[in-house]
Amino acid sequence: MKRLNRISEWLLHFASSQKNIDRVAMWFGGGVSVLAATFTVAVIVMLLRRRAMSANDMGVDGFPKCLCE
Numbered sequence: 816m817k818r819l820n821r822i823s824e825w826l827l828h829f830a831s832s833q834k835n836i837d838r839v840a841m842w843f844g845g846g847v848s849v850l851a852a853t854f855t856v857a858v859i860v861m862l863l864r865r866r867a868m869s870a871n872d873m874g875v876d877g878f879p880k881c882l883c884e
Contacts, residue, residue, distance in 0.1 A: 829835050
């Protein structure tokens with residue numbers, strides 16, 4: 816039980832400074848933004864590859880047909 820009190824005291828001490836809270840919020844927000852951007856790029860690439868590799872869109876030479884036809 817003594818260990819819980821030390822952690823509680825440290826958390827209360829850490830949270831007593833607005834500067835510390837702002838720093839954690841910036842790190843968390845930045846991390847979430849990077850993960851969201853990475854996920855978005857991965858989904859877009861996956862969709863583009865699926866569209867390009869679709870059997871209906873392949874021309875005679877194996878390259879995707881022009882979409883303007």
